[in-house]
Amino acid sequence: MKQLLVIGIGAGNPDYITMQAVKALNRVDVFFLMDKGQSKDTLIDLRRDICARYITDPGYRFVEAHSPERVRGDTDYNASVEALNRDKQRTFERLINDHMADGECAAFLVWGDPSLYDSTVRILQAILESGRCRFEFEVIPGISSVQALAAQHKVPLNGIGRSIEITTGRRLAQGQVSDADSLVVMLDAQDAYQQIADQELQIYWGAYLGTPDEILIAGKLKEVAGEIERVRKAARLANGWIMDTYLIRKPESSQ
Known part of the structure; x- marks a missing residue:
């Protein structure tokens, strides 16, 4: 066989x-x-x-x-x-x-x-x-970009006793609504994070995770969304491709 x-x-x-x-x-x-x-x-x-x-x-x-x-x-x-x-x-x-x-x-x-x-x-x-x-x-099994993202940013994926949801940028761009405290987004070619209503949420973004080209950005969504968009476009142009993942979380005080 x-x-x-x-x-x-x-x-x-x-x-x-x-x-x-x-x-x-x-x-x-x-x-x-x-x-x-x-x-x-x-x-x-x-x-x-x-x-x-x-x-x-x-x-x-x-x-x-x-x-x-x-x-x-x-x-x-x-x-x-x-x-x-x-x-x-x-x-x-x-x-x-x-x-x-x-x-x-x-x-x-x-x-x-x-x-x-x-x-x-x-x-x-x-x-x-x-x-x-x-x-x-x-x-x-292997170590996914989701695990690598959390490790590189030195954050847990979930709040204590709280939920996690993994979705795609396509679904987020189409208006997906989630009540999860932590939302992991993969395959986002549309910068869908910019459409999230609550701009006070924290975002942890990473591209080319684990490689020499790795890029990490973190902060309040309203403060770093523009930077992520610029960096993402430049990296894709320079390399011809991009693999990125991000985690969006509610502040600990609101969980």
């Missing part, structure tokens, strides 16, 4: 790799790398560096494949994501069928944690349900 590992590699710092992940890396014969274009070559390079750092037997190999892109613009978001995952499913099936021998172990190295805003596990489950590939797979 072919074996697949979905390994969470953390939010950017090679030191975020867990001992479980190191053991998993050393089981792998072939690593599947999804190429997202020249501007994101650093993401591929980091995966290669992690393998070089932690794998003791150099007998593994890499197979790169073009990563399908989601259709953007004036289109139905859910439908576009479903189409994207179907395209990825076909790519994954080809990789498994064409680049793995029976009995081999392959791995997808997932940024952050495979359970949080990543579709690799969902896609592998769909492949198994389709019956077009036969394999077994395991999931190895």
